[in-house]
Amino acid sequence: MKYPSVKVAKFIKRPNRFIAHVILDNKEEIVHVKTTGRCGELLQEGNLVILEEAKNPERKTKYSIIAAYKGDVLINIDSQIPNMVVYHGITEGKIKEIRDVTKLSKEIVYGNSRFDLYFETEKQRGFIEVKGVTLETEGIAMFPDAPTQRGCKHIYEMIKAVEDGYAGFIFFLIQMKGVKYFKPHEIRDPEFAQALKLASAKGVTILAYDSIVDEDGITLGTPIEVRLF
Structure with a gap:
């Protein structure tokens, strides 16, 4: 971008x-x-x-x-950018966990939520919810930087989608380079952190990638370790 x-x-x-x-x-x-x-x-x-x-x-x-x-x-810190970066990352085959996609759509309604992306491959179909991460402390990237009821709602809806047979991904795009790992910001929003842990236990895939950021652009970087506990 x-x-x-x-x-x-x-x-x-x-x-x-x-x-x-x-x-x-x-x-x-x-x-x-x-x-x-x-x-x-x-x-x-x-x-x-x-x-x-x-x-x-x-x-x-x-x-x-x-x-x-x-x-x-x-x-x-552009909140409109993460979805676009992940979308292009998928179409360019840069996200190893979501490859060989035959269909990719934006803003798809499922249940009571609107997920950022819907995809299909020959083996599966699923939803992706993208979260942009701008908060970093001592090399640790965290989300959210403020309590988010909407974010929790998306997680519970994603769990339901997985229970209904879809693949489910919550994708944290870290909008910077140089972090050591990602974790939910449990102190800032304990409900979100607990929901994310539950999602992982229920079969939702939690991903984090960093970004290459320039003054005039941003592109997808590399996978970053996710620590939920």
């Missing part, structure tokens, strides 16, 4: 989850934030952020924050 037009700015503040103030070209600019996650460890005053220029000239904000530096590490 490539962004056609990006700029580097300095973060000032985030008054609410939708907008932020930055310094761009020596003047203050109000920009859109392309994630509803907290990203408190990234969006701090003085940190460098990457802006994507909006395609629509009539939009209220001309730019959106898509990534931020944490020290020397660039972390993509």
Whole structure:
């Protein structure tokens, strides 16, 4: 995934989850934030952020924050990107656990949920729910960064799909390089962590891959160890 037009700015503040103030070209600019996650460890005053220029000239904000530096590490925070990265990873055969796909569809309703991807191979058919991971602490990637009832609902629906004979995958795309392993953020959301453990025990496959992140793009990286216990 490539962004056609990006700029580097300095973060000032985030008054609410939708907008932020930055310094761009020596003047203050109000920009859109392309994630509803907290990203408190990234969006701090003085940190460098990457802006994507909006395609629509009539939009209220001309730019959106898509990534931020944490020290020397660039972390993509664009919540619209993970599904696309995983989709292309599957079509290009880069995800070893999901190969030889004959059909791949986006945004498929099953039960009371809408899963991100549906796939078919000659041997199985199944659903994939994608979660973007932007939180890292001491080399450990974690999700979520805030309690997510919606995330828990998706997990329980995925368990039901597996019980109904589908293959089920929960795919954590870590939107950075350099992490040691992934685990659920049990302190931040214990219900999500317990649901994920239950899903694994019930036959849902839990995957984590990192990403190669540049200022103007992001691509699928390599598998990362998942630790649920």
